[in-house]
Amino acid sequence: MSSISTLYVVWQDPDTSRYFPVGRLRMREEVPEDVYEFVYTKGVDLAKKHGFDPFLAFPDIDNEYLSTHLFPFFANRLLPPSREDYPTSIGRLGLSPDTASAMDVLARSGGRRTTDSVELFAPPQWRGSSAGQSQILEYFFLLHGTRHMRECARRLVENTLRPGDPLFLLHDLQNEVDPKALALRTEGYCCIGFVPRFLTDDVWTLLEGGEQITITLEQLNPPPAPIQQRALCRMSVLVRNHFSPCSGDEFVPIAHESKVS
DSSP states (O other), rough: OSSEEEEEEEOOOTTOOEEEEEEEEEEOOOOSSOOEEEEBTHHHHOOOOOOOOOOTTTTOTTTEOOOOOOOHHHHTTTTTSSSTTTTHHHTTTOOTTTTOOOOHHHHHHHHHTTTEEEEEEEEOOEEEEEETTOOOEEEEEEEEOGGSSSSHHIIIIIIOTTTEEEEEEEETTSSSSSSEEEEEEEETEEEEEEHHHHHHHHHHHHHHHOOOEEEEEEEEEETSSSSGGEEEEEEEEOOOOOOOOOOOOSSSBBBOEEEEE
16 A cells, blocks of 8 residues: 555635645545545635635535545546556655555645646654654755756756755745745755745645754656656654644535545
């Protein structure tokens, strides 16, 4: 079974580029077989004020949807394993085509399509010592905003940077779209992209708590890889204080009843 059992679904307002958590996809271990569960979260209330409509596949916001197979809404965001370029595409995500599950692939790729404004991400994974002591929290994410960077920055990503190179957070204070935006720069002070917006609330909480954050390039994918997959990043946080990722109200499920598909 995949190490990834939970994914959050975020919707991007096409007018403001703002991201809203709107749902949760989870794989539940049950007998005789595992069950996929989708529920909306409280973030949908604010998203609706910005034009969000429930997904056609999940029309009732108050319901819990269950299935023994991955819902087509999410399965259609995966490259079929039968395709010749499947091993290459999965390798760009830092995964093995032989062992990666659907949830693993959705977590790394975000399930992004050009036909909608939906993306998925996995909560970070805890590594290290037992509860109550310092632990390592790891986030994996594809670099956002690469297409908006200068040509020299894109060339740096494609030709010069190497896996393991460090990246550093830079507050884009005057960002007109998002004043909390966090850019990522190299040691040479070249901005190459952004931390995904749906992770920045956690990052700001960690920064304000004085936690130690390390970001490195996990994998680089030169052309012809899609521009949104050029750089896979790993963020590691030494957490010494109490911290619970993805714990805001917008991530709380709002389902009241079940609907099995």
